[in-house]
Amino acid sequence: MKPTLMLAGALSLIATMAAAQDKPVLTVYAPDYFTSEWGPGPAIEKGFEARCDCTLKFVAGDVLPRVMLEGDKTKADVVIGLNTDVTAKARATGLFAPHNEDTSDLTMPVKWTDPIFLPFDWSDLAFVYDKTKLKNPPHSFQELLDAPDDAYKIVIEDPRSSIAGLSLLLWVKDIYGDKAGEAWAKLAPKVLTVTPGWSEAYGMFTDGEADMVLSYVTSPAYHIMAEKDDSKVAAIFPEGHYLTPELAAQLKTSKHPKLAQAFMDYILSPEFQKMIVTANWSFPAKLPHDQLPEVFRDLPMPDKTLYLPEAEAEKLRGPALDEWQRAFAR
Template sequence: MKHLAFAAGLLGASAAFAETPELTVYTYDSFVSDWGPGPAVEKAFEEVCGCDLKLVGAGDGAALLARVKLEGARSDADVVLGLDTNLTAAAKETGLFAEHSVSADYALPVAWNDATFVPYDWGYFAFVHNADAAAPADFPSNFKALATSDMKIVIQDPRSSTPGLGLLLWVKAAYGDEAPEIWKGLSDNVVTVTKGWSEAYGMFLEGEADMVLSYTTSPAYHLIAEEDGSKAAAAFDEGHYMQVEVAGKLANTDQPELADQFLEFMVSDAFQSIIPTTNWMYPAVTPAAGLPEGFETLIAPGKSLLLSETEAAEVRDAALGEWLDALSQ
C-alpha cells in the first residue's frame, strides 16, 4: 500500500506539473544571456503568472523575424520580443501578429500608438571607443570624418541584426542620396561584419577594432557594472539614429491570455526597472526609482534621427543594396 500511495503521489505531482501553462518568448541572444535581462525577467514574471516562462534565444534582432516567418503559423512562439520600428511594418505584413490592448505612460522621445507592438526600451546607435586611446577631438564627429580617418570599425550585418539595419538607416536618414558615397568611404574602415551585436562588441573589447557599432548607453555598463570609465560613445554632429525595441503577440498562440499578461508586465515597474542595468538601454516607462546613477554621464545627441516604420520599409532594400555594393568592391 505504501508503494501504491507513493506512486499515486508521483502521478499527482506529474499532473500538476503538466498543467502549469508555458509561455514561449522568442528574443535575441543577449537578452537571454546570464548578464542580460532574461534571468531577472523570468523570475519576476513567474512570481505573478503561475506559469513557466520559456525565453528562447533566436540570434540577433533581425533574425527573429526571419525565424518567425519561416515557421509561420506553426511557430512555437507565443510572443516575439526584440524587433524594432525598422522591422514592424514587415512584421505586420506577415499577418502573424495580433493586436494588443496595452496602454502605458511611455517615456519615449516619440509618440506611441501602435496597436500591434508594445515598446519596452529605446536608445541611440553610436560608435563606442576607448576614451583613453586618444583625445576626444581626435575621434570622428560624423560619418565623413570617420570615412577619411584611420579608425577600424566593427559593424553588424543588417540582414540579421537590428543594430546593423539601424546603421544603414542612420546613414540613409542623414545623407539621403549621398549614402552610397558614404559607404564607399567607410568600406576601408570596416574590419569585419558580424552576424550579431554580441560578436561585434566582443571583438572590440578584445582590441580587434578602434570602434564598434553599439549604443550611446553602452559606456554605462562599463561605468556601473565594472567601475570602468574608459569607454565612450562618439557624438556625431549629423545626429544619431534612434531605436525603439518592441514585442508582439503571435496570432496563433495557444496562450493568448498569458501572452497578453506578459505584454502588460513588460510596461510594469517590475520589468522596466530591470532594463537599464541589464539591457543597458533607456526604459520605455520610467521606473519609480528613476535611472541609475551613471546614466547622466552619457552623451545626449544634438539631433535625433528616426524614419517611420513605413519610410524604413520603403528604403530598406535600396539601402541594403548600396551597402552590399560598397563593401563588395
Template sequence: MKHTIIAAGMSIFAGAAMAENSVLHVYTYDSFVADWGPGPQIKAAFEESCGCDLQFVSAGDGAALLSRLKLEGSRSEADVVLGLDTNLMTAARDTGLFATHDIFVEGLTLPIAWDDAEFLPFDWGYFAFVHNADLPNPPQSFEELGASDLRILIQDPRSSTPGLGLVYWIEAAYGDGAAQIWQDLADNIVTVTPGWSEAYGLFLEGEADMVLSYTTSPAYHLIAEEDPSKSAAAFDEGHYMQIEIAGITAASDQPDLARAFMTFMLSPEFQSVIPTTNWMYPAALPASALPDGFETLIAPEKVLHFSGDEAAALRDAAIDRWQTALSR
C-alpha cells in the same frame, strides 16, 4: 478584453490565473537571454506571477527573429516575439503573423508618442560608435570617421537590428549622399558580424578602435565593472533612435498568457531590470528612476528617426547602397 498599464506602476495580469502549468514561448535575441541579460530575471519574476513556464528561445540578433518567424509561419511555436524594432515593424505587420494586443497603455516615457494595435515598446536608445575613452580626437561625424584611419566593427543589416539602424542612421543624416559615406567608410571596416554580441566582443578583444553599439553601452562598463574606460562618440549630424518592440503571434495557443506577458513587460518589475541588464532606456519608467551612471552618457542634440512605413520604403535601396560600397 482590455489589459491596463497604469502610469503609477500597477499592472493587471488578466488571464494569468488560468496559466498553471502552461508554457509561454517568447522568441528573442541572443543577448536578451544571456546570463548577464534581462532574460533570467524576467523569467523568474513572470513565472512567480503567472504560475506558468516561460521559455525564451533565442534566434540570433533582432532582424534574425523576423526571418525565423517568416520561415516558420503559422507553424511557429512563438507566442510572443520580443526584440524587433520600429525599423522592422511594418515588415513584421505585413507578414500577417501578429495579432492585435488589445492592451490599453498609459505611462510610456518614450521620446515620441506611441499608438499601435499590434506592437508595444519595451526599451529604446540611440546608436553610437563606442571607443576607448583614451582614443585621441574621436571623430565627430561620419565624414571625419571615413577620412580617418580608425578601424571599426559593424553588424550586418540583413540579420542585425543595430546593423540595419546604422544603414538608416546614414540615410537619415545624408540622404542622397549616403552612398558616398559608405564608400568612404568601406576601408575603415574590419569586419561585418551577424549580430551585436560578436562585434562588441571583438571590440573588447582589441580587434578595432570603435564598434557600432549604443550611447548607453559605456554605462555597462561604468556600473557593472566600475570601469570608466569606454565612451560613445557624439556625432554632429545626430544619432538614430531605436525603439525595441514586442508582439503576440496570431497563431499563439496561449493568447491570454501572451497578453499577460505583454502587460508585465510594461510593469515596473520588468522595466526596472532593463537599464542594468539590457543597457537601454526603459519604455515605461521616468528618467528619475535610472541608476547612477546614466547621467554621464552623451545626450544627442539632434535625434534621427524614421517611422515604420518610412523605414520599410527605404530598406531595400539603403541595404543595396551598403552592399555596393562594401563590395568594391
C-alpha cells in the same frame, strides 16, 4: 527511511508534479541573448511566474523566421526581441494581435503609436571608443567622414545580418539622403572590417583591434557599472543618432490569450522595466528618468534623435544597401 515516510515523500512529489502540470504554459519566443543566463530572461521568468500562476517557457532562436515557418500552427503565445527592421514583414503575416497597451506615456524620444508591436527598451546607435587610446575622436558625423583614410580603424556590422548594421544604413541615409553614397565612399576606407554581428565587432574593439566600434550610446554603462571602467565613450554627433527600439507582440493564435495579454501588461510594469536596464543594458521604454541608475542618468546623449517610420525605412532599405555594397566593393 521507514516505508510510510517513503510513501509520503513519493505522494508529495507526485502531487507537486501534478500541480506543475496543471499550470498553463505561456510560450515566449526570444533571441538567444535574451534567454541566456546573463540576459533578462531568467529574472523575467521568475518575476512573471510569481504573479501569473503559470509556467513561462522561453524558446530561444531566430524569432520571426520560426514564427513565419510555423504560421498559424506556431506554439508561440508571445514573441519578444523583434526590431523595427522586421516589423513590416511581421505585420504582413497577419499572425499578430494588438497589444492593447497605452503607449502615450512611454519615456522614449519618439511618440509610439503602433497598435501591434510594443517597445520594451531602446537605445541610440553610436560609435564607441576608448578615451585612453583615441585622443582625437570625431565630434560630428561629417568630421568622421572628412578625416584622413588612416585616421581611424572602425569595426561595423553587416546590414544583411545585423540589426545594428542595418540601422547604420538608415542612419547614414537619414542624414545624407541622396548624398549617402558619397558618405559611404568616405567612410569605407576607415572600416577595418565588417562583422556578421554585434558581438564579434564589439569583441574586436575590446580586444584592442579597432579604435571605434558601431554600438549604442548605452554601451559604456556596462563597462562603468560591471567593470568599474569609465574609459569607453560614445561619440555624440550634432547631426543626430538613430533610434533602435526592441519590441514584443502577441500572437492571434495563442492558446492562452489572457496570459499573453497579462505578459504584455507585465512588459510595461515597473518591475519588468527596472530589470531590463542592467540585464539588457538599454533604456527601458517606460520608466521615468529619475528612476534610472545614476550611470544611465549621466550618460552623454544626443540632442537629436533620428527615426524613420516603418514604411519609409522599408522603402529606403534596398537603395541604401546598394549604396553600401558599392562602397565596399571597391
